[in-house]
Amino acid sequence: MTINPVDTSIKLSVTADQGVLGAISRSGPVEAAKMTLEQPAGEMWQKIREELNEKADTKEADLAHIKEWLKKEPHLPDEFDDQRIMTFLRGCKFSLEKTKRKLDMYFTMRAAVPEFFNDRDVNRPELQEILNIVQMPPLPGLTPEGRRVIVMRGIDKDIQTPNVADAFKLALMLGDVRLAEEKEGVAGDVYVLDASVATPTHFAKFTPTLVKKFLVCVQECVTTLRAKPLAELVLHEAYPVKLKEVHVINVSPLVDKIVNFVKPFIKDKIKERIFLHTDTNDLYKYVPKEMLPQEYGGNAGPMNDLHNAWVKKLDEYKDWFAAQENLKANEALRPGKPTNYDELFGIDGSFRQLDRPGAVDYLAGYRGSGSKSMSRNYVVLKPFHPGAAGFLAGYRGSGSKSKSRNGNKMASASVMLVQPKGELWEKIRVELNENVNTRDQDLATIKDWLKKQPHLPDEWGEIDDEVIFEDDRCLMSFLRGCNFSLERCKKKLDMYFTMRSACPEFFSNRDITNPELHDLMKRAQGPTMPGLTPSGRRVTICKALDKKLDPAQLNDAFKIAMMIGDVRLMEEIEGVAGDIYILDASVVSPSHLGKLSPSALKKFFICVQEAYPIKLKEVHVVNSTPLVETVYNVIKPFLKEKMRQRIHFHSSYTALHEFVPKELLPTEYGGTGCPLDEINSAWIKKLEEYKDWFKAQENLKANEALRPGKPTNYDELFGIDGSFRQLAID
Numbered sequence: 001m002t003i004n005p006v007d008t009s010i011k012l013s014v015t016a017d018q019g020v021l022g023a024i025s026r027s028g029p030v031e032a033a034k035m036t037l038e039q040p041a042g043e044m045w046q047k048i049r050e051e052l053n054e055k056a057d058t059k060e061a062d063l064a065h066i067k068e069w070l071k072k073e074p075h076l077p078d079e080f081d082d083q084r085i086m087t088f089l090r091g092c093k094f095s096l097e098k099t100k101r102k103l104d105m106y107f108t109m110r111a112a113v114p115e116f117f118n119d120r121d122v123n124r125p126e127l128q129e130i131l132n133i134v135q136m137p138p139l140p141g142l143t144p145e146g147r148r149v150i151v152m153r154g155i156d157k158d159i160q161t162p163n164v165a166d167a168f169k170l171a172l173m174l175g176d177v178r179l180a181e182e183k184e185g186v187a188g189d190v191y192v193l194d195a196s197v198a199t200p201t202h203f204a205k206f207t208p209t210l211v212k213k214f215l216v217c218v219q220e221c222v223t224t225l226r227a228k229p230l231a232e233l234v235l236h237e238a239y240p241v242k243l244k245e246v247h248v249i250n251v252s253p254l255v256d257k258i259v260n261f262v263k264p265f266i267k268d269k270i271k272e273r274i275f276l277h278t279d280t281n282d283l284y285k286y287v288p289k290e291m292l293p294q295e296y297g298g299n300a301g302p303m304n305d306l307h308n309a310w311v312k313k314l315d316e317y318k319d320w321f322a323a324q325e326n327l328k329a330n331e332a333l334r335p336g337k338p339t340n341y342d343e344l345f346g347i348d349g350s351f352r353q354l355d356r357p358g359a360v361d362y363l364a365g366y367r368g369s370g371s372k373s374m375s376r377n378y379v380v381l382k383p384f385h386p387g388a389a390g391f392l393a394g395y396r397g398s399g400s401k402s403k404s405r406n407g408n409k410m411a412s413a414s415v416m417l418v419q420p421k422g423e424l425w426e427k428i429r430v431e432l433n434e435n436v437n438t439r440d441q442d443l444a445t446i447k448d449w450l451k452k453q454p455h456l457p458d459e460w461g462e463i464d465d466e467v468i469f470e471d472d473r474c475l476m477s478f479l480r481g482c483n484f485s486l487e488r489c490k491k492k493l494d495m496y497f498t499m500r501s502a503c504p505e506f507f508s509n510r511d512i513t514n515p516e517l518h519d520l521m522k523r524a525q526g527p528t529m530p531g532l533t534p535s536g537r538r539v540t541i542c543k544a545l546d547k548k549l550d551p552a553q554l555n556d557a558f559k560i561a562m563m564i565g566d567v568r569l570m571e572e573i574e575g576v577a578g579d580i581y582i583l584d585a586s587v588v589s590p591s592h593l594g595k596l597s598p599s600a601l602k603k604f605f606i607c608v609q610e611a612y613p614i615k616l617k618e619v620h621v622v623n624s625t626p627l628v629e630t631v632y633n634v635i636k637p638f639l640k641e642k643m644r645q646r647i648h649f650h651s652s653y654t655a656l657h658e659f660v661p662k663e664l665l666p667t668e669y670g671g672t673g674c675p676l677d678e679i680n681s682a683w684i685k686k687l688e689e690y691k692d693w694f695k696a697q698e699n700l701k702a703n704e705a706l707r708p709g710k711p712t713n714y715d716e717l718f719g720i721d722g723s724f725r726q727l728a729i730d
Contacts, residue, residue: 037178040146047187053095054089054090059086066099074335075332077107081180083180086185088240091239105238106238108328108331108339111328113217117169120325131170135152135303135304136171136307137174138150147245149191151194151293152192155197157196157199165210168213173317174314175239192292193246195249218241248277249296251277418531419574454708455708457497457700473569475493481612498704498717499603499607502712505558512688513688520556523546524546524549527540527541539660540580541584541669563690566697579616580619581619581620582620582622583621585628588628602718619647632649656670
């Protein structure tokens, strides 16, 4: 049965010379219950035909082809009305294959997400509740380029966020009406998001899974981290939406933070289309003032009238929505492998990790007032990871009574690493030899190589069908650490998995809640700082607090360092320009040095330099003693010249500040950041959140019995012969 949409729109006569925009501005405010989506005419109509690749002499044949294809697909509805198929063809620029994929995804999503596509009666109390506090009407007019504008705003910041799934449901209901009523097609969509009433508690209810489901429905802006056919299908999205611009107005520091939250997972071309405006007048450069609602200086009438007209339209579509509920894919009849919804929305891709407790706590815990911003050289981006929680350099949660010198606050949960952006991001791309046009091919080459190595894990991200490692992200970290040299990357990856087998004392039983490890991390601190230097380098500070530390715990100390290293593989989303280590020698004693194991030291240095994608740029020794300097002079001849030039001894913190900005340093080192103990505690929290992840990782290692040729001899690998001479320094 073909389900035809009702026609509730009231058409206005628009002449070619008058134009749609002129018709709206002259006709005055829209009347309630008479929402009309104006259609392009005249030169604009012709221009849009060209942009959509629509040809009058072939479009009917294209329509017939798609209708015939639908009838042949056993898992899809046999028939779909001509108007909506034509809208899909236009949205795909009349690419028949893309249209088929998009339609398949459209019907798949209707089955996969019943919370969006069932019970779509606008009179239901839960939907009425949302309509009373959220407005998101598509405007009746078109921009001079032929684009549709949608304005979205909340009504009251003090009202609690309702059911987010129902809010998304309403947005998709509007989308389905547009499928039926965009008779001539448009040149794309422009979204205006009014953030004036946005608060942390509003965002706290936007679960990552719901957000990802919605984005898969409406746009191609979700980037997936695993190159698999299903992920490719996701990128073709479900609705024929062409997102041209997003304008965020009435921006607050919180909204800035939210934009940074999602940017790493948005395609570059979408990033370029997002604009933040602190002054509404700036919006007029993109959207003509006269077509906007009255509240934004325009002539389209009050937002309430536009909103109410759309509510009325949705009400008139009530029976149509009910009849549509069976228009969905039947996975039992799909040829080949049925769609796995868990893979589509949860297990595959980066948003999965956010569905754990604490993932968005940093949003709810943020308080803009009274918190000074960081230096403009630094920006906080929110990486996705298990149990993520907020951490800003120099920022504490509202529950903390103490403050750092600059008055900033720090969240009391786990660390969040600052990522490079802007000019710093560009500079690091050059330094890492990262070519955005070829890096995906490099990634694919490494993944294919891994699968061909019998002694290495086939799928870094899966063990017993459980995704435990975002392999694309981590492989990209290795490529960056090797300046995108494929052969160097292969060698480093082989050594990484080899060391995981060869050093069980470093890579097994990695549970920070173990009393011995937990106590050691408090007494021997080695946290990585959340910020970056102006040159894009990450700083790690190593300091022992107790002169009575037993050197026999050295292996456990190295284990903790590797745990932090693995977390960084996950969370260095954009890469860094290298590492800086600050070694505090204030409690080093002769008894410590006398009991150090050369074998353990060499294993650790091989891991750090040859197995991990670390670029060691500087080592700064502070609070040195004559003993430490004597030991250094003993080992100095065994270090490469490049390494010797990167080691610096400082008699004062002022000298250290010449290399590392004091804004990045803890208060103990003359910095304006947080105390080292608080940063260390935040890392303890993060490692606790990774507990299950570390456990699942233990089988990610080389199998020497399957290595082609001669298996690695661990005694030769770690033999004392050669001492530190063989350590590779970038």
